[in-house]
Amino acid sequence: MVKPLEYLTYRGREGQWAWMLHRLTGLGVLLFLLIHIADIALIGWGPKVFDSLLVIYRAPVFRVSEVLLAGAVLYHALNGIRITIIDFWPAATSVHRKLVYAVAIVFVAVYIPTALYMLSGI
Amino acid sequence: MNGSGRARPESGIELYAWVFMRLSGILLLVLALVHLYIMHVVNNVAVIDFQFVARRYSTPFWRTFDLMMLWLALIHGLNGLRTVVIDYVRPRGWRFASLASIYVIGFVFLALGSLVILTFEPSRFAMK
Numbered sequence: 001m002v003k004p005l006e007y008l009t010y011r012g013r014e015g016q017w018a019w020m021l022h023r024l025t026g027l028g029v030l031l032f033l034l035i036h037i038a039d040i041a042l043i044g045w046g047p048k049v050f051d052s053l054l055v056i057y058r059a060p061v062f063r064v065s066e067v068l069l070a071g072a073v074l075y076h077a078l079n080g081i082r083i084t085i086i087d088f089w090p091a092a093t094s095v096h097r098k099l100v101y102a103v104a105i106v107f108v109a110v111y112i113p114t115a116l117y118m119l120s121g122i
Numbered sequence: 123m124n125g126s127g128r129a130r131p132e133s134g135i136e137l138y139a140w141v142f143m144r145l146s147g148i149l150l151l152v153l154a155l156v157h158l159y160i161m162h163v164v165n166n167v168a169v170i171d172f173q174f175v176a177r178r179y180s181t182p183f184w185r186t187f188d189l190m191m192l193w194l195a196l197i198h199g200l201n202g203l204r205t206v207v208i209d210y211v212r213p214r215g216w217r218f219a220s221l222a223s224i225y226v227i228g229f230v231f232l233a234l235g236s237l238v239i240l241t242f243e244p245s246r247f248a249m250k
């Protein structure tokens with residue numbers, strides 16, 4: 001049996017945390033995607049049903065979740081670029097830790113203004 | 123671990139799945155980020171309603187865009203989940219049930235999503 005802590009620890013450095021965040025954000029976005037497909041399907045029942053769904057989604061709790069979702073997608077996208085670069089250009093392995101920091105820097109630079117903008121509209 | 127993704131499988135369906143994750147990932151960079159930007163940043167649920175979607179779906183462009191995104195994103199996501207299940211779900215019965223559910227969920231949600239995108243017809247509803 002694998003003990004719970006062994007699930008959480010591999011080699012414990014940048015690459016491991018990038019990998020773990022990639023899985024968590026991927027699973028989170030997938031869960032949202034399934035909900036999102038089901039909710040948008042309500043449009044087939046016409047404007048009354050669809051617009052009453054949107055009234056629910058205008059609640060602040062959903063608007064804040066939407067900001068978190070945007071962060072999950074953005075991180076997953078940026079880290080996915082990093083993974084693909086290393087997979088198809090193995091020489092990048094020598095700077096793999098720098099690439100993790102590059103992902104973090106681009107994420108912060110893009111996400112903070114985006115999140116503030118999205119939150120300002122609530 | 124050298125910071126790259128999953129080790130590249132030697133051959134067969136697992137190699138295709140590995141390549142698919144990278145290719146669909148690159149396409150989704152454009153599709154998902156453009157979708158998020160237009161529908162969740164520039165516009166948002168405060169302005170989106172039935173009429174908004176009806177206007178957007180009056181030409182085939184966004185329907186094609188959404189259909190491509192639906193298929194790529196759902197298969198990409200469920201294949202990721204499949205990888206996670208294979209990594210962590212060891213008991214044979216649980217593993218079989220988990221993998222089977224992934225295929226059922228994939229079939230149902232691809233069918234539902236495609237049906238909505240392809241058959242949405244706003245003129246069937248009286249617009250005020």
